Amino acid sequence: MSTVAGHAPSFPSRREVIEHVRALGREVVAVMPIHYPRAMLRAHRLHPIEIWGPPRVPRVEGSRHFQAYTCDIVVKATSFVRSGGIAGTKAILVPHTCDALQGMASVLGDFLHPEQRVLTLYLPRGRRTSDRDFLREELQRLGAKLSEVSGHQPSRADWMEAFEAEDAADAALADLYRRRERLAVSDRHFYQVIRAREYLTAEQFCEAATAVPEGNRPRTGVGLMISGIVAEPLELFDQIEALGAHIVGDDLACGFRRVYSTSMRNDPFERSASRLLKGPPDPTCGTPVRDRIEALQTRMRALGARGLLVYDPKFCEPELFDVPLLRKHLHEAGFPVLHVEFEMGETLPHQTLSRIEAFVETLS
Amino acid sequence: MTGREALPHYVESTRLQHFVNYEVVGKSALRVQRWRDQWKLATRRPRPDSPLSPPLRCVAYMKEIMSRHYLEGRYAAGVRKVAWVTSGAPTEPLQALGYFLVYPENHAALCGVRRKAQSIAEEAEHAGWSRDICSYARTDIGSMLSGKTPAGRLPRPDVLVCCTNICQTVLHWYRVLADYFGCPLVLIDTPFLFHEAHEHEVAYVKRQIEDMICVAEEIAGKSLHEKRFQDVMANARRGAELWLEILNRSQHRPAPMTAFDGFIHMGPIVDMRGEAVVVAYYERMLAELDERIDRGIGAIKNERYRVLWDNLPIWFKIGDLSKWLAERGVNVVASTYTYAWGELAPMIDPDHPLDSMARVYLHPILNRSTGHKLESMKRMVDEFELDGVILHSDRSCKPYSLGQIDQRDRLVKKLGVPALLLEADHNDPRDYAEEQGSNRLEAFVETMEARA
Ligand code: SF4
Ligand code: SF4
Numbered sequence: 001m002s003t004v005a006g007h008a009p010s011f012p013s014r015r016e017v018i019e020h021v022r023a024l025g026r027e028v029v030a031v032m033p034i035h036y037p038r039a040m041l042r043a044h045r046l047h048p049i050e051i052w053g054p055p056r057v058p059r060v061e062g063s064r065h066f067q068a069y070t071c072d073i074v075v076k077a078t079s080f081v082r083s084g085g086i087a088g089t090k091a092i093l094v095p096h097t098c099d100a101l102q103g104m105a106s107v108l109g110d111f112l113h114p115e116q117r118v119l120t121l122y123l124p125r126g127r128r129t130s131d132r133d134f135l136r137e138e139l140q141r142l143g144a145k146l147s148e149v150s151g152h153q154p155s156r157a158d159w160m161e162a163f164e165a166e167d168a169a170d171a172a173l174a175d176l177y178r179r180r181e182r183l184a185v186s187d188r189h190f191y192q193v194i195r196a197r198e199y200l201t202a203e204q205f206c207e208a209a210t211a212v213p214e215g216n217r218p219r220t221g222v223g224l225m226i227s228g229i230v231a232e233p234l235e236l237f238d239q240i241e242a243l244g245a246h247i248v249g250d251d252l253a254c255g256f257r258r259v260y261s262t263s264m265r266n267d268p269f270e271r272s273a274s275r276l277l278k279g280p281p282d283p284t285c286g287t288p289v290r291d292r293i294e295a296l297q298t299r300m301r302a303l304g305a306r307g308l309l310v311y312d313p314k315f316c317e318p319e320l321f322d323v324p325l326l327r328k329h330l331h332e333a334g335f336p337v338l339h340v341e342f343e344m345g346e347t348l349p350h351q352t353l354s355r356i357e358a359f360v361e362t363l364s
Numbered sequence: 365m366t367g368r369e370a371l372p373h374y375v376e377s378t379r380l381q382h383f384v385n386y387e388v389v390g391k392s393a394l395r396v397q398r399w400r401d402q403w404k405l406a407t408r409r410p411r412p413d414s415p416l417s418p419p420l421r422c423v424a425y426m427k428e429i430m431s432r433h434y435l436e437g438r439y440a441a442g443v444r445k446v447a448w449v450t451s452g453a454p455t456e457p458l459q460a461l462g463y464f465l466v467y468p469e470n471h472a473a474l475c476g477v478r479r480k481a482q483s484i485a486e487e488a489e490h491a492g493w494s495r496d497i498c499s500y501a502r503t504d505i506g507s508m509l510s511g512k513t514p515a516g517r518l519p520r521p522d523v524l525v526c527c528t529n530i531c532q533t534v535l536h537w538y539r540v541l542a543d544y545f546g547c548p549l550v551l552i553d554t555p556f557l558f559h560e561a562h563e564h565e566v567a568y569v570k571r572q573i574e575d576m577i578c579v580a581e582e583i584a585g586k587s588l589h590e591k592r593f594q595d596v597m598a599n600a601r602r603g604a605e606l607w608l609e610i611l612n613r614s615q616h617r618p619a620p621m622t623a624f625d626g627f628i629h630m631g632p633i634v635d636m637r638g639e640a641v642v643v644a645y646y647e648r649m650l651a652e653l654d655e656r657i658d659r660g661i662g663a664i665k666n667e668r669y670r671v672l673w674d675n676l677p678i679w680f681k682i683g684d685l686s687k688w689l690a691e692r693g694v695n696v697v698a699s700t701y702t703y704a705w706g707e708l709a710p711m712i713d714p715d716h717p718l719d720s721m722a723r724v725y726l727h728p729i730l731n732r733s734t735g736h737k738l739e740s741m742k743r744m745v746d747e748f749e750l751d752g753v754i755l756h757s758d759r760s761c762k763p764y765s766l767g768q769i770d771q772r773d774r775l776v777k778k779l780g781v782p783a784l785l786l787e788a789d790h791n792d793p794r795d796y797a798e799e800q801g802s803n804r805l806e807a808f809v810e811t812m813e814a815r816a
Contacts, residue, residue: 110735321493
């Protein structure tokens, strides 16, 4: 695993990870965004590999099932599933993140019938006691399904081992964010490590995170906060740096929104529920707009961000509703906001770049 | 409160306005308007060139009821507590507590029918809301920001009640409203049912309804009266039963009403369920439909094909579409959308209000799987003896629309029923391509003709 400053980090490939976890006696489950109970999967001898698109997959096959006004994450993931992209996995877990993923889970289960089991998880949109109690029982229901998939009923020791490993990986993720200023790596490199959590095992991720070198890598230009669901393609970060800016922090669903607080409750389902409900603000979890704005302001001040880049896949309703209020309130607080919608692909459209360039110029 | 002297001046004046403008002048004026409408309907000469039969006479009453509701809304603030609620929200306890209820979705639909939705939605778009969000939300946010509304004025909410049993969109939308109005937002989160409801899901919804009642009682400054609550529940059940009976009358040939009539006449069950006036209105409507059936009168004069409509209507096109289809002998006799407010009637149990509400509000068609919707459509094709299905692919409404491509495919391939996916939007005319829509509808009618 290479982590030389300035070079791309190298991780095991997804295929290697799959072989590795199989050798450990775990089966693989494909998982759609955003939030799900990682330790629960592990305790059931299952390993999650997440699907965020993927960007390189064309929409064509998915478009046979979803209308043109459906986001790329859902359409491309459907293409991916239909073209055998998750062959060899035991199940696909679709957390209830939004109406689009709800539709995807339903269409998969009712009409497309992939060879994998289609598992769902309803994530409550509140943070009340009733929500926690419900989620606990919902996780119990999911747990029973996971046992059916893996044929394994976790023992107390399995649960302890799983929480220990996944909590450590969660902590490593949080620590990466805490240390960002001191890390001698580019934004692209940093986010490659962050996103490796989407498929590495907890141990592999911890190793990757600790391997990120610290040192003096002066970061010049305008500091930006980036928000949205997922920053694709990774070239985006190179281009932002080339434009004389850098990312000081994020509010991405694939990034900081999954920095959960650890829970120490005894009951494993309660513990998993508590973790999921203790993440940072996230519109897909029903966070009030003001809470999100306040959290963003506080972090932007602390990190020295000069503006906010909201970078969303097209047709993402949970994000779109917040944008005008983010813009208004953050602008009043002295933070300009640029909202860019993108179609997931392997290259960055010129128009997107020009808009970001103009934004950076106004902040310089 | 011990005496009227204790009321602040502005409360006195709003009460006075409510009394004079609504109770005395408004209600009387609307009654007179209804008489005039009735007279017009009774004396209007049938138009031989129209493919449609004359409208139902009861429409005059419906106009009165709905206008009265919106008129009261203008003067409700300060007199009654006001709740803005989603169309699938469990409103019976609020009714029983005397709240005035505003249904932003219904208001947006009103804007759509009056062809005002686009200009109002543009107010929201100018303020930054994307054209890719639900056009109901855009219409109402635009109305909230600009004050533009064909309803005169909407009262500010004291509380917002958002139930996710129709979509998650409403939660994002209501968070915007809560931010704007600075009032409490009560969330009733209803887990989506991919299969049958689990007990923990029912218990979760019940608990939230109980919590909602506590908040509503606190805001209203009074407790929920059990008997009153049961009465409201009984009215809700009876209203829903009658609505279901009304819709099922279209199983007759020729159908005495169209689904387009249903879209218009569903106003009372959506906006005022639980009120006695709804029961009285639907009894009247049912009687008139039975009279039509007895006399062999169909909603369209030459019913050749019977069709199902899936999804929301295209509000700004209702009149045109209904006429266009009728000219070709097509009667849209049923719709999955209007059914949603009737099909759960048997689940409402006034003796066990909270338990039954929890179940009812978990089960709307929009909170159920795409497979369940297909089964509902198949059942309706059978029961209503349908020749085809129009699936309105509504750009704004993802929860209703995602799944339609496969549903259409199954209807065509497994049931052999012609089915059309019609791309449009329920409230935004910019998303309906007139020529393309007509061509596709034309081809759909030809397919049915070829099979006849
Ligand atoms: S991009 Fe937005 S709409 Fe699409 S799956 Fe993610 S949260 Fe849902
Ligand atoms: S998304 Fe659909 S269900 Fe939700 S408010 Fe809009 S039209 Fe209604």
